[in-house]
Amino acid sequence: MDGTRTRTKISIKSLLTHAVLWVFVGIILVPILWTFFTSLKTPVEIAHGTFLPEVWRWENYRIAWEQAEFPRKFLNSFIVAITVTLGQIVTSAMAGYALARMEFRGRDLIFNVAIASMLISEQIIIVPLYVMLAKFGWIDSYKGLAIPWFFNGFGVFLFRQFFLTIPKDIEEAAIVDGASRFRILWQIMLPLATPAVLTLFMFTFIAEWNSLFKWLILVKSPEMRNVQLGLTIFQEQFIAQYHLLTAATILVSLPSVILFLLGQRYYIKGIATTGVKG
Structure with a gap:
């Protein structure tokens, strides 16, 4: 009963x-x-x-695509998003491996600084960054929109935590065989950290694809606009034509949605692993 x-x-x-x-x-x-x-x-x-x-x-989708002049804007967004994403994966993997596996003075301080950098928004640093990029001649260019965003504190944290979960025996065996640190990282550790790589790829690509603020500040010519800036201008021009505005919004959102749906399993696994060991 x-x-x-x-x-x-x-x-x-x-x-x-x-x-x-x-x-x-x-x-x-x-x-x-x-x-x-x-x-x-x-x-x-x-x-x-x-x-x-x-x-x-x-x-309506064809009309919105043509009226918003999306082909060039999609290309600009993709170039910057994929460049920043790959750059962050490389720098985060190298820094995360060094902080997880190598002993050196100031390691904990560097890690704390990397974590603290996550609290600094790009709105705070955009003025000195603009001055610096202007001196380099990088305003209104792919270099200025991509290179300053190659470092990511979250990426460093993510890779460090993931590398800490990998048994040291694998690495020690590779060292005995004469493998260098770089070879261990790229040929052994990084393939084992696929969930972390895909998680950071998704985080960064979606964030860069949806980025608007830095494009407003660093872009001058219409040819260098991205999809979010193009959508904002399109909204001002077609504010009363909701059928075209919603069609343009869906077109801009599709890459992020598709990427998340394809990689959500690795995304969840990568996030869950960050808290396994500290």
Whole structure:
């Protein structure tokens, strides 16, 4: 009898939990679905407030793509995002390995400084950074938009924590065989740290793809604008044409959404591993 009551309580609890979760899923999905359906409507249908379009007008995406001049902006965003992402993976892996495996004076101080750098926003450093980049002649260029963002305190923390979970026996065996530190890092440690690599790749690429502030400050010519800056300008020009505005918004969001859906398993594993050992 007691066993039946216990199973009944568990079933009710599970049912309530799933019900609450589905409510939250609905809260999240309704605005997304509304945006998607709005992008396929006509202005008349939007004014009438209908939820579903009578005819799905996929040409809204083509019009938005052409009107916003997205091809060049997508290229600019991709070049800067992939460059910054690869740069952060290289610098974070090297720093994380040194802080996790090598003994040297000031190691803990360097690690603390790397963690503290996460508290500094780019709005704080943008003025001296702009002055420095102007002296280099890097304003309105890929170099100025990418190179200063090659360091990431979170990436250093992520790789250090992941490398601490890898048994030292693997590394010691490689040292006995005559492998150098660089060879151990790139041929042994980094392949084992695939979840950390993919996690940082996702974090950085999505952040750079959605970046707007530095592009507002460091970009002057229309040819160097990214998708977020282009979307902002497009919004000002087509503020009343919600079907085109929502279509442009979805086009800009697609790369980030697709990347997250493809790598979410590694993302969760990489985040979970950062707290395993300190």
